[in-house]
Amino acid sequence: MYYDYHMHCNFSEDSKTPMEDMINRSIELGLKEICFTDHVDYSVIVNNKEVDYNVNFKDYFKKIDYYKEKYTDKIKIKKGIEMGLQNHVLDKCADDVINNEFDFVIGSIHTINKSELIQRHFYEDKSQMEAYRQYYEILYSMISKYKHYSVLGHLDIVKRYGDLNNIIDDRVFADEIDEILKLAIQDGKGIEINTSSFRYRLPDLTPSSYILKRYKELGGEIITTGSDSHNTNQVAHKFDYIYECLRQMGYKYICTFDKMKPNFIKL
Numbered sequence: 175m176y177y178d179y180h181m182h183c184n185f186s187e188d189s190k191t192p193m194e195d196m197i198n199r200s201i202e203l204g205l206k207e208i209c210f211t212d213h214v215d216y217s218v219i220v221n222n223k224e225v226d227y228n229v230n231f232k233d234y235f236k237k238i239d240y241y242k243e244k245y246t247d248k249i250k251i252k253k254g255i256e257m258g259l260q261n262h263v264l265d266k267c268a269d270d271v272i273n274n275e276f277d278f279v280i281g282s283i284h285t286i287n288k289s290e291l292i293q294r295h296f297y298e299d300k301s302q303m304e305a306y307r308q309y310y311e312i313l314y315s316m317i318s319k320y321k322h323y324s325v326l327g328h329l330d331i332v333k334r335y336g337d338l339n340n341i342i343d344d345r346v347f348a349d350e351i352d353e354i355l356k357l358a359i360q361d362g363k364g365i366e367i368n369t370s371s372f373r374y375r376l377p378d379l380t381p382s383s384y385i386l387k388r389y390k391e392l393g394g395e396i397i398t399t400g401s402d403s404h405n406t407n408q409v410a411h412k413f414d415y416i417y418e419c420l421r422q423m424g425y426k427y428i429c430t431f432d433k434m435k436p437n438f439i440k441l
C-alpha cells in the first residue's frame with residue numbers, strides 16, 4: 175500500500191491539474207492515503223518583480239474537506255503545504271503554519287536570495303562545490319530557527335539544478351549533511367523521499383541513498399514518500415521501486431501525518 179505525501183494541484187502556481195483529477199488518479203492507482211502539499215513561496219523575484227506564491231488557505235481547506243467527504247470510502251486525503259523557506263520570510267511561514275490546521279508541512283528550499291534555484295543564477299558566480307556548501311549552510315541556518323515543518327523536502331535539491339554531469343559526492347559534505355540530519359532528528363523532524371528525481375534524470379534517489387541511509391544511521395525514523403506530482407501522470411511514480419529501496423536500507427516504517435503528528439506504518 176502506497177502513500178503519496180507530496181502532491182500539487184492547481185492551487186499551486188505551477189500546476190493546472192484540478193484537485194479532483196489528482197484524487198481520482200490516486201484512487202485508480204489504489205493509494206490508501208494522499209496529502210496535498212501545494213506551494214507557498216514568499217518573496218520570489220520573477221521578471222524583475224518580487225512576488226509571493228500564495229495559497230488561499232480558506233478555499234484550499236474547503237475544497238479538501240469537500241473531497242475528503244465525497245471520497246471518504248475510497249481514500250484518505252490530508253491537508254498539507256510545501257513551504258518554500260528563505261531566511262527573511264521564516265516568520266511569515268511560521269504564522270501560516272500556526273494559524274492554519276495542517277496535517278503536514280514540507281519545508282523546502284526552492285529560492286535563495288529571492289532567486290529561484292531553477293533559474294540557476296545561484297550557481298553563476300560560484301563553483302559547484304561552493305554552491306553545494308552554501309546551500310547546505312543555508313538549510314542548516316534556517317532549521318536552526320524555523321521548526322514549523324514535518325519533513326525536509328528534496329533535501330539535496332541543490333544537485334538538481336547544478337551541473338548534473340559533475341555531481342559532487344556526498345562524502346565531501348558529510349559534516350554539513352550530518353549537522354542538518356542531526357538537528358532534524360533532535361527536533362523530531364523527518365525527511366521525504368521524492369520521486370521527482372526520475373523525471374529530472376538524476377542518477378541517484380532524492381535525497382541520495384547516502385543521505386537516506388545516514389538519516390537512519392543517526393537514529394532518524396520519520397520518512398514520507400512523495401511523487402512531487404503536478405499532474406496525474408506523475409502520481410505515485412516509481413513507488414514500487416522506492417518502497418523496495420527503503421526496505422533494503424533497513425527502514426521498517428514510513429509515516430503519514432495527522433495534525434502535524436506522525437503515524438508509523440509498517441513497510
Ligand SMILES: [Zn+2]
Nearest residue numbers: 256282284327
Ligand atoms: Zn519542492
Ligand SMILES: [Zn+2]
Nearest residue numbers: 180182256402
Ligand atoms: Zn513540490
